[in-house]
Amino acid sequence: MISVEEARKIILAEIRRMGTERVLLSNTLGRVLSEDLLSALDHPPWDTSAMDGYAVRWNDTAGASRTNPRILKIIEEIPAGTLPQKKIEPGEASKIMTGAPVPEGAEAIVKVEETERHGDQVKIFEAADDGDFIRKKGEAIRTGDLILRKGIRIRPADIAMMASIGRSVVPVYQQPRVAILSTGDELAEIDEPRGPNKILNSNGYGVAAQVIEAGGLPINLGIAKDTREDLDKKLRGGLHADFLIASGGVSMGDYDFVQEVLMELGAEMKFWKVAMKPGQPLAFGVIGGKPAFGLPGNPVSAMVSFEQFVRPALLMAGGRTEVFRPIIQATLEEEVRKHPGRRHFMRAIVSVQNGEYRVRTTGDQDSHILMSLVKANALMILPEAGNIHKAGEKVAVQLLSDVAVAGNELSGLI
Numbered sequence: 297m298i299s300v301e302e303a304r305k306i307i308l309a310e311i312r313r314m315g316t317e318r319v320l321l322s323n324t325l326g327r328v329l330s331e332d333l334l335s336a337l338d339h340p341p342w343d344t345s346a347m348d349g350y351a352v353r354w355n356d357t358a359g360a361s362r363t364n365p366r367i368l369k370i371i372e373e374i375p376a377g378t379l380p381q382k383k384i385e386p387g388e389a390s391k392i393m394t395g396a397p398v399p400e401g402a403e404a405i406v407k408v409e410e411t412e413r414h415g416d417q418v419k420i421f422e423a424a425d426d427g428d429f430i431r432k433k434g435e436a437i438r439t440g441d442l443i444l445r446k447g448i449r450i451r452p453a454d455i456a457m458m459a460s461i462g463r464s465v466v467p468v469y470q471q472p473r474v475a476i477l478s479t480g481d482e483l484a485e486i487d488e489p490r491g492p493n494k495i496l497n498s499n500g501y502g503v504a505a506q507v508i509e510a511g512g513l514p515i516n517l518g519i520a521k522d523t524r525e526d527l528d529k530k531l532r533g534g535l536h537a538d539f540l541i542a543s544g545g546v547s548m549g550d551y552d553f554v555q556e557v558l559m560e561l562g563a564e565m566k567f568w569k570v571a572m573k574p575g576q577p578l579a580f581g582v583i584g585g586k587p588a589f590g591l592p593g594n595p596v597s598a599m600v601s602f603e604q605f606v607r608p609a610l611l612m613a614g615g616r617t618e619v620f621r622p623i624i625q626a627t628l629e630e631e632v633r634k635h636p637g638r639r640h641f642m643r644a645i646v647s648v649q650n651g652e653y654r655v656r657t658t659g660d661q662d663s664h665i666l667m668s669l670v671k672a673n674a675l676m677i678l679p680e681a682g683n684i685h686k687a688g689e690k691v692a693v694q695l696l697s698d699v700a701v702a703g704n705e706l707s708g709l710i
């Protein structure tokens with residue numbers, strides 16, 4: 297049996313980056329940038345006003361106050377979207393709107409609330425300093441600035457930034473296509489007529505959702521019976537994909553043929569069994585240069601194994617530079633016990649109280665109990681050697697989603 301680290305190392309060594317494609321900016325949310333992006337322009341493109349008010353020469357306003365206003369002549373009005381035509385000379389001002397280009401000669405903007413207009417004259421009630429409320433050309437971004445790094449997952453702010461510098465088409469990595477097969481004679485699809493002795497296929501759905509979350513495109517191969525023939529037929533259907541995932545049929549049972557069939561299809565199996573719980577019987581191989589995973593069938597084991605091994609592999613193939621979930625230290629709220637030997641990934645709730653992370657399990661940790669994962673926002677990682685961990689001890693916790701706020705936790709179930 298190998299360690300979690302060894303297993304990850306073996307898997308990640310087999311991962312090849314996907315190719316790239318160019319997509320419309322509006323379709324880039326969640327995609328991974330495949331090139332560093334440099335700005336091709338300055339923003340703002342000229343000095344602009346940050347306020348609605350008057351563009352002035354600042355020393356024309358020196359000493360101005362409500363009781364002792366300075367009076368300036370209005371020579372022009374500059375709405376946003378127009379270009380100023382006139383230079384500000386001593387004793388002059390131009391009415392200007394937020395975002396409009398600052399006219400030549402102007403050194404500051406006085407806010408409209410600090411003025412009073414009378415025909416073509418304006419009373420200034422406040423002295424301005426040089427540069428007040430003027431946004432300098434290129435202050436936000438300069439031509440040639442690195443604005444987004446290759447390998448990031450594109451977020452809404454990144455899209456706004458790309459729009460602001462005029463990127464309408466964006467280079468991204470292609471999304472890995474992931475074929476998913478659920479195996480087991482006992483399984484039935486949720487929408488098919490079924491006998492009383494059937495278990496509903498939940499792994500097919502859960503794993504497909506994990507694939508999407510990791511930036512991949514799931515391809516559903518359905519359910520295979522526990523026969524070599526059916527496994528062979530269904531797994532062949534997934535060989536054109538970039539990743540192949542089967543769940544179930546990887547332990548010691550008389551009908552656990554997944555690895556055998558993968559090998560018959562040409563897979564070179566790299567390992568079987570990892571010193572972890574849940575998820576021990578994970579199998580990994582390479583078939584035609586593509587990664588093939590045999591996830592353990594128990595619903596929690598399948599999803600926890602995916603988290604630890606398939607997710608980082610998919611993120612890496614999809615071009616991401618950061619492929620691991622954040623790990624924090626949290627204070628145990630309760631005593632937890634385990635047998636020494638395997639690393640445990642306990643489904644857990646992390647909350648923050650008075651600025652400190654606290655963690656507890658979600659209850660029964662058996663690997664068929666999906667509720668343990670439904671309630672969880674994290675996995676508590678207990679080291680191989682450990683046995684009893686006492687309340688108050690610090691433990692490592694892998695965050696899966698948002699941290700709960702103590703007293704206001706994720707759902708009514710918790």
Ligand SMILES: Nc1nc2c(c(=O)[nH]1)N[C@H]1C(S)=C(S)[C@@H](COP(=O)(O)OP(=O)(O)OC[C@H]3O[C@@H](n4cnc5c(N)ncnc54)[C@H](O)[C@@H]3O)O[C@H]1N2
Pocket residue numbers: 478479480482483495496497498499500543544545546547548549552574575576577591592593594595597663664
């Ligand atoms: N003699 C041994 N038996 C088992 C061992 C072992 O070391 N020695 N390991 C146990 C562990 S740990 C796990 S995990 C399971 C994994 O077994 P398989 O990968 O062969 O999975 P199955 O036997 O096919 O199924 C296990 C369990 O999960 C349910 N299942 C399977 N697929 C789905 C699905 N798509 N949706 C919902 N539920 C699914 C299945 O009905 C079984 O209840 O092996 C232990 N045995």
Ligand code: MOO
Pocket residue numbers: 572573574575576577592594597598663
């Ligand atoms: O490893 Mo199994 O995944 O404990 O139930």
